Amino acid sequence: MAEATDVCIVGSGAGGGVLAHALARAGIRVVVLERGKQAKRDETASDELLQVVRRTHQPPVERDGTVVAETPDAKAPPTRVGQAFYLVGGGTVLYAAASWRLRPDDLRKKTRYGAVAGADLVDWPVTYEELEPWYTLAEREIGVSGKSGADPTEPRRSADHLMPPLPEDPFSARLAAAARKLGLRPFPIPTAISTRNNPETGTYECQYCGWCSGYTCLFYAKNSTDITVLPKAEKTGLARVVTGAYATRVELDSRGRAAAVVYRDAATGKDVRQPASVVCLAAGGVQTPRLLLLSKSSAFPEGLANRSGLVGRYMMFHIEGRRTAVFEEPFAFELTKKLGVHDWYFPAKEDGWINHCSIQSGSRRGPLTFALRQPGWGEQYGPALARDFPRTQQLQAMVEDLPQSANRVELDPGRLDPEGYPLPRITHRYHEMDRRALEATQQKMGRLLEAAGGRVVDEALAHTNVSGAYTYHLMGTCRMGSDPRNSVVDRDCRTHDVPNLFVVDSSFFPTSGGLNPTLTIQANAYRVADFIARHRKELGG
């Protein structure tokens, strides 16, 4: 058994990393259980083979993957989606770092659009104005660069971005000019990438090497939690990150309060019990509900904190739209998110769908992944590759995924991981409106690319099923709300059923918005840390 701590956090990613820092800074002892290891920057940066093709930083998908299918009994090969991602720093180590504030209306879906058949729209129990100071804090602590006021849908902010935005590259410039000609208002995407050396966050100026999305940053310029908040947390002497610690169960005491987290120690293969006064789950939108379902007991036969029956339900991704075009001239290699277009973020009345949709540049493929998708070989192959790779650009859309209770994470009855625990299984089917919104957005992206002089080379067809059409944005599986009958956690992200158990990753999102979720996870983690710090006495039980 490990020495007892004040707060045990499961997961060191966006939510867990921030929470550890904020709690330790407030004088609270923290143990972070992290399943993964520290990323080896120098070995993996720009290594497309290991990071994207072979994926050696994850366990093999056959043994640890998540089945995603449209119906509960459909067969499908396992995917990586539930593994996003076992590393100190979680998904933030590999992410593209787009760092958005949700819009006030993202949090007022029900009020703005009313009831929609087949989707359970709700308002968040917190408003944007309540979140605003925490967004500002997160932007400072993580280090977000951007141009305040440039995004036409940007909500009120009490402070500017910490750093100026990434400089415009030739492709963004071309796209921006074309967008302006169409009467649109393109703007630089805010990112957690340092545009100057940054003593506040401990990060360095971006070297514009291009290996951003999907890769560790060799230059300590992408402000992932493993190099920003976690080192600061450990420096206090109050926070400790245990790596190779696979949490498999949250234990309760006789009063029904969380008492400890049991984890499998990768080094010894043994189970270790970590007692804590407060337990916070931040294992990501798939692994957090899985851990709750694994922690069933006589008091909670359907899974811990699951009296509502909603743990795992309302699983939301964003539907990823992509349009590809080939241009006359070559562009430098870059997997960095640069330019956003939000003039169509909110739907028009006549659209017939209510999803919020963001359009973003910077989602090309790496050279190897690109080449693997180009069929053929021989005399023509290499020259065609050399011509097309630098001339091919993609736009990416984040289309809001409406919440549906049948879309859910469950324990897979047929598949155990090597440690003997049931793997997650996801049933997910897009709402009719999701598909229509995607198709319309695909067409808009095609128009933009053509206006910029590109020749669009793929189809606008809407995805008809889940495969290939989801992002690594995993939201909604422990819905936040004020009524214990239709939500899992309350407005402070505390479970309704267990008073000292919290959920601080993107599982709490009641709706998904049309924007990448990470800054919201981080802002919310600062907010929850503040709540825990203020209530530490009563929470300590």
Next chain:
Amino acid sequence: MTRRAGLTRRQLLAATAAAAVAVPAGRAAPPAPTAAAAAPVGERLLGRGPWGTLRSLAQTMLPAGAEMPGAEKSGVCEYIERALEGPYSRYLGVYRRLLAELDSIARAGGDGSFDSLPVERAREVVRKLEASLPQDFALLRQHVLEGFLSDPVHGGNRDRLGWQAVGLVHKHKD
């Protein structure tokens, strides 16, 4: 390319090796002479003849051209032999099957071994190989591209020639 059609595979390999040494200064350091440095592992794994055949095969799939370094010069087979020794050892059987099939297709044409075929003939034989063992061939194609475009730490993409060819300027320090 038709200009070269009369050359045999072996002559072509020799020609590209020579060209590699003649790379203008400032573009990329000349690679070490390949035969001595790299042959043993691949030969040990597959046998001397088949290993030579694999090099010719890779060069047929990714030939050198005006702006193209080609498989030989960019270290594709150095990548493959390292992979076959490690993470891809399970594919050794696939390679043996592919090379045996290639040889038998070549000999069935009556012109002797694959290595000695003129370029046009070699291409025809490889097309037949692809039709005969499509899955194995797809795997080989993947490995050839991995050897061309992966981070050089894996043994291929020599001097980042693959990246250079597709216009990727690498800004990482060594």
